[in-house]
Structures are given as structure tokens and as C-alpha cells.
Amino acid sequence: MLMCRDLARIASDYIDNELGTAQKLSVKMHLMMCRDCRSFIGNLRASTDLIQAHSSYKPDPELVRRIDEQVAQALNAKKN
Numbered sequence: 001m002l003m004c005r006d007l008a009r010i011a012s013d014y015i016d017n018e019l020g021t022a023q024k025l026s027v028k029m030h031l032m033m034c035r036d037c038r039s040f041i042g043n044l045r046a047s048t049d050l051i052q053a054h055s056s057y058k059p060d061p062e063l064v065r066r067i068d069e070q071v072a073q074a075l076n077a078k079k080n
């Protein structure tokens with residue numbers, strides 16, 4: 001039996017549809033019985049949709065790579 005705290009832990013995977021069939025089923029069972037988690041999932045899903053709707057901006061992969069490099073360099077510099 002899934003507990004509320006277990007559900008909170010896997011809620012984002014559930015919304016992203018990344019759970020296995022058995023796990024998904026136990027989430028659905030829990031949601032049928034637990035109003036708190038239903039509203040929790042509902043809120044989470046609403047905010048996820050909102051973020052996705054507003055994230056049409058995709059950064060240039062080359063820029064991301066350069067930033068990664070600079071971060072790695074900065075971290076290395078700190079270590080030495």
C-alpha cells in the first residue's frame with residue numbers, strides 16, 4: 001500500500017509518465033482514496049503544464065556546452 005510520502009516522492013515521475021505499470025497502478029489506487037494527494041497531483045500537474053507552456057526557448061547546445069566547460073574550469077580552479 002502506497003503512503004502519501006511515497007506518492008510525493010514519485011509524483012513528478014507519475015506526471016511525466018515515467019513509472020512502471022505496477023507503480024502507476026498503485027499511484028492511481030492511492031489517488032482514488034486520498035483527496036489530499038489528488039489535489040497535490042493536480043497542483044503539480046498544473047504547474048508542470050505552465051512551465052512547459054512557457055519554455056519554448058531552447059538554448060543553443062553549443063552555448064550550453066561552453067557554459068558546462070566554464071563551470072568545470074571554475075570548479076577545477078577552486079580545487080587547486
Ligand SMILES: [Zn+2]
Pocket residue numbers: 003004007030034035036037
Ligand atoms: Zn495520500
